[in-house]
Amino acid sequence: MGDPQGSGPVTLAEVAAAAGVSPSTVSRILNGSAVVSAAKQQAVHEAIARLGFVPNPVARGLAGGRTLSVGVITQALDSPFYGIAMRGIEESLAPTGYIPLFVSGHWDEREEMRCIDTLRARRVDGLIILTGRLGDGALADCARTMPVVVTGRALSAPGLFAIDFDNFEGGRLATEHLLALGHRRIAFISGDPKHPDALERLRGYRAALEAAGVAYDPALVVPGAYNERSGLEATERLIRSRRRFTAIFAANDQMAIGAVLALHERSLRVPQDISIVGFDDVPASAFAIPSLSTIRQPAYDHGRLAAAAIVALLRGQEPDRVAPPPLLVVRQSTQPPKA
Amino acid sequence: MGDPQGSGPVTLAEVAAAAGVSPSTVSRILNGSAVVSAAKQQAVHEAIARLGFVPNPVARGLAGGRTLSVGVITQALDSPFYGIAMRGIEESLAPTGYIPLFVSGHWDEREEMRCIDTLRARRVDGLIILTGRLGDGALADCARTMPVVVTGRALSAPGLFAIDFDNFEGGRLATEHLLALGHRRIAFISGDPKHPDALERLRGYRAALEAAGVAYDPALVVPGAYNERSGLEATERLIRSRRRFTAIFAANDQMAIGAVLALHERSLRVPQDISIVGFDDVPASAFAIPSLSTIRQPAYDHGRLAAAAIVALLRGQEPDRVAPPPLLVVRQSTQPPKA
DNA sequence: TTGTATGCGTTATCAG
DNA sequence: CTGATAACGCATACAA
Numbered sequence A, B: 001m002g003d004p005q006g007s008g009p010v011t012l013a014e015v016a017a018a019a020g021v022s023p024s025t026v027s028r029i030l031n032g033s034a035v036v037s038a039a040k041q042q043a044v045h046e047a048i049a050r051l052g053f054v055p056n057p058v059a060r061g062l063a064g065g066r067t068l069s070v071g072v073i074t075q076a077l078d079s080p081f082y083g084i085a086m087r088g089i090e091e092s093l094a095p096t097g098y099i100p101l102f103v104s105g106h107w108d109e110r111e112e113m114r115c116i117d118t119l120r121a122r123r124v125d126g127l128i129i130l131t132g133r134l135g136d137g138a139l140a141d142c143a144r145t146m147p148v149v150v151t152g153r154a155l156s157a158p159g160l161f162a163i164d165f166d167n168f169e170g171g172r173l174a175t176e177h178l179l180a181l182g183h184r185r186i187a188f189i190s191g192d193p194k195h196p197d198a199l200e201r202l203r204g205y206r207a208a209l210e211a212a213g214v215a216y217d218p219a220l221v222v223p224g225a226y227n228e229r230s231g232l233e234a235t236e237r238l239i240r241s242r243r244r245f246t247a248i249f250a251a252n253d254q255m256a257i258g259a260v261l262a263l264h265e266r267s268l269r270v271p272q273d274i275s276i277v278g279f280d281d282v283p284a285s286a287f288a289i290p291s292l293s294t295i296r297q298p299a300y301d302h303g304r305l306a307a308a309a310i311v312a313l314l315r316g317q318e319p320d321r322v323a324p325p326p327l328l329v330v331r332q333s334t335q336p337p338k339a
Numbered sequence C: 001t002t003g004t005a006t007g008c009g010t011t012a013t014c015a016g
Numbered sequence D: 001c002t003g004a005t006a007a008c009g010c011a012t013a014c015a016a
Helices: A012-019 A023-031 A038-051 A057-064 A080-096 A109-121 A136-142 A167-180 A196-211 A228-240 A253-265 A283-287 A299-314 B012-019 B023-031 B038-051 B057-064 B080-096 B109-121 B136-143 B167-180 B196-211 B228-240 B253-265 B299-314
Strands: A069-074 A099-104 A126-129 A148-151 A160-163 A186-190 A221-223 A247-250 A275-277 A294-296 A327-329 B069-074 B099-104 B126-129 B148-151 B160-163 B186-190 B221-223 B247-250 B275-277 B294-296 B327-329
Touching: A012 A023, A012 A038, A023 A038, A057 B057, A069 A080, A069 A109, A069 A299, A080 A099, A080 A253, A080 A283, A080 A299, A080 B080, A080 B099, A099 A109, A099 B080, A099 B099, A109 A126, A126 A299, A136 A148, A148 A299, A160 A299, A167 A186, A167 A196, A167 A247, A167 A275, A167 A294, A167 A327, A186 A196, A186 A228, A186 A253, A221 A228, A228 A247, A228 A253, A247 A253, A253 A275, A253 A283, A283 B228, A283 B253, B012 B023, B012 B038, B023 B038, B069 B080, B069 B109, B069 B299, B080 B099, B080 B253, B080 B299, B099 B109, B109 B126, B126 B299, B136 B148, B136 B160, B148 B299, B160 B299, B167 B186, B167 B196, B167 B247, B167 B275, B167 B294, B167 B327, B186 B196, B186 B228, B186 B253, B221 B228, B228 B247, B228 B253, B247 B253, B253 B275
Parallel strands: A069 A099, A069 A126, A126 A148, A148 A160, A186 A221, A186 A247, A247 A275, B069 B099, B069 B126, B126 B148, B148 B160, B186 B221, B186 B247, B247 B275
Antiparallel strands: A294 A327, B294 B327
């Protein structure tokens, strides 16, 4: 732990001196950038261990042009969903020697741009963007500078790798579940309508309705902002509109939780009076009362995959092209409508 | 946005050349490290703007020994509580030019030590440790290398600044609230008993009981792990023990939520049959059913204060010594016990 | 007030 | 296979 002496960090040059070799040789051993005689390897490794040498990433960054860091743009540092993805990224990156730099874009295109500038200035070697707001063009542009991995959209460009999640299918599954239970008047609390995610889920919702021969009623679709309060308010608007509905599909779990509360305050019970399906399957959803039926989006896996992909790109390899499918999780917040 | 040309990053030397001054002059202007004539200032600023120059933090770090980054050790990247603190840190750090490096210690002393080593290797200028597991000695040790700010404990050492939260008082307030409602048999779901936080809250619990003349019953105290599942399991243990209790004080909101679910599964209603108080006041607690009475711990402010403190230390100033007090938030999960 | 020279710790390019 | 030597981009004594 730390250096035994308080004499400050040991340098590569000191290791070289102690091992009786040149700095270049130490560097070569560290990076495996050339073959070195076994004897010197031995000597150098001993010196490293003895002196407790740790390479200075800052100097490495300057000299080698690589900082061994990857920027991660998340949308919120305090989101239950992105938080899990961040955990996946950190854990998956750790053994590779890369370190993540987390910054948050707050679902805002301009802020996201600023984040990229900040990270680029910090000379990150690559970029992971979790469900970004940036246009495909800007992303492709960015990918010309450094490898980029984006989640939540399908996209292909040089140096760019997309880990898509089938939001359309997720939206379809959720709605289909409610339809199968017998619901016909199904409200949809959407995310920010400017976001591809939200639009895809809406598309899935409409596709399922259409497939079931249920007419689409725009009055049953209300926007939200992906947090509890907006779900609550959206539901209140829905109720005040006097439009009849027997089920709600919320574009994420947090809004679904808000919806449950709004109904509760009007003495409407879930699922006896109104059924609710969420989206994401954040941990809290399993502990809600009633536990929330939802579409599982494996955030942790997304994180792991994104990290693996950026490392692959950084190493000049081709990332695995895998996409975890959306999965319907049926819990207690859904049941057939009252007769 | 980015550089106009694809010609790669502009260097300070290029700015100097363009402005017709020496590199040192540009550096001086950038850092305000000396007085420069107005004319040259003008010229340099123009050149900077025209060329879109952005200083390279990596080179700066090497040359100046400062990386303008501060390491932040959080316990989990996906915690609703720490997430908010992280947000406070990021937002408060942004205008100062410092960037946070978030890593997670997973409530483990050895991992925390590794985090510190990683961050030290990255040459962060300072360190913020959110509710760390490390002993006071190790912290003081660490603070001899660089400025350190810790939250959640009282501690004083050179280069070390502690932002304490009165967990004792919080625990006392929560218990007192239940006592005031008439509860006498109050269970306590503790956090990891090895952690100071948990111990302090327990102490507060016991102090309140004592003050009210209620005997302390160790059988009513069960450990948890600060997540929903552990709260659920702890409550099940409590129920299986056949020990009578009319209220539960959980050492954090997530465990409280788990407790509510455990009771629900046994058809015990909150608050009619059992009252529950949590701790932290995470956003979800206001949207739970029933909404959770809890002790508010202003995580966002903690983050802001920690960031402000580390910046102050970094500037050689004395941080403000302020501690947001614990606050009882009464919602719907508590009421007098049944007769 | 300003410029020159040097160094930060490593990698990369050369010779040998 | 190995060792000098030159960058990397900036900050900072030092000199002027």
